[in-house]
Amino acid sequence: MQEQIIIRKRYLDKLIPFIGKQLIKVLTGQRRVGKSYVLKQLILHIQESDPQANILYINKEDLTFGHINTAEDLHEYILKNTISGNMNYVFIDEIQEIKQFEKALRSLLLNPIYDLYVTGSNANILSGELATFLSGRYIEVPIHSLSYPEFLYFHKLENTQDSVMLYLKYGGLPYLKHLGLTDELVYGYLKGIYSTIIYRDVIMRQEIRSSVFLENLVVFLADNIGQLFSAKKISDYLKSQKTSIATSQIIHYLSHLTNAFLIHKVPRYDLIGKRIFEIGDKFYFEDLGLRNAVFQYKVSDISKIMENVVYHHLICNDYKVKIGQLGSKEIDFVAERKGELRYIQVSYLLHDETTIAREFGNLEKIKDNYPKMVVSMDDFSGGSYKGIQHMNLKNFLSME
Secondary structure, rough: OOOOOOOOOOHHHHHHHOOOOOOEEEEOOOOOOHHHHHHHHHHHHHHHOOOEEEEEEEEEEOOOHOOOEEHHHHHHHHHHHHOOOOOOOEEEEEEHHEEEEHHHHHHOOOOOOEEEEEEEOOOHHHHOHHHHHOOOOOOEEOOOOOOOOHHHHHHOOOHHHHHHHHHHHHOOOHHHHHOOOOOHHHHHHHHHHHHHHHHHHHHHHHOOOOOOHHHHHHHHHHHHHOOOOOOHHHHHHHHHOOOOOOOHHHHHHHHHHOOOOEEEEEEEEEEOOOOEEEEEEEEEOHHHHHHHHHHOHHHHHHHHHHHHHHHHHHOOOEEEEEEEEEEOEEEEEEEEOOOEEEEEEOOOOOOOHHHHHHHHHHOOOOOOOOEEEEOOOOOOOEEEEOOOOEHHHHHHOOOO
């Protein structure tokens, strides 16, 4: 705890109101997005406000805790290290590595002397038995890779177009602040993180036999960010590449990748019928640096990369995001927060009248009064077109 920790205030503010409450605080997110450091920030806050606090910190990536493998092991360790008469704050990092951990948590939750915090790198920890055993007894706080303002703060950069391009190229994993922002250093590190996610969180956990296909699928998704997908479409593509795999298997592989938070699945929403389409989702990466580490970063991909970073910015700011469908027209993002909507189109450059008419025209057809915006790389922005706002990407990523 002696190392310097950069505070991620957004997440701390979400967790502080629940300190001491008989709810399990569950921090979820992809590996290396900073869940452990949010826990450490919370520990420091608790130690400052309650000097008598008994802090129990278990990190399942540390061999010191290699003997804690089951719910019984976890329960025994915590009881052994409990201090009676004090509040005992229990922090468990990567809890999915402990078999049937939910049984220990349920038991501990019965005693008000325990305040429980856990992290997990797999969405399955909030499904199945945990949801059944602990329904209504936990809150989830998703942790994401750095937002653009956090990226600037971590790397001590000014808010310039060059900084935006660094963010689009290298992404927002927090540890990058310890490296020079160069291809050799960053992508060497990111490829290692990618391998850990694929092999530890997907292949080993799901006992996948076709690792080659899984990695090819990730490359395919990286090359087709923002494209409408169905498992059948992917299957047809693979057949054209002389690879045959069942549609049901593709669905399973996609779910494993989303459960590991490597990618996010975004459904389509019918703006007229007010319903979710059953097929035709889009996929975006949690971290663009990882995407670029497995699929070479190219300036020609700037449009799809911009679309991904706009999606990431929205979920970092607690928006629920869908793809909008308005008849035959598509709205890149329909973002909802606290009952309010926002419609967003993303375009690299508004370089001709046809592009302007398309991007603004699609939004113009939405007949409600919620904010509508086109985000682009154009230097000129801040104005509007028929009441629809135009904003430069740098400025969009700087707002909440």
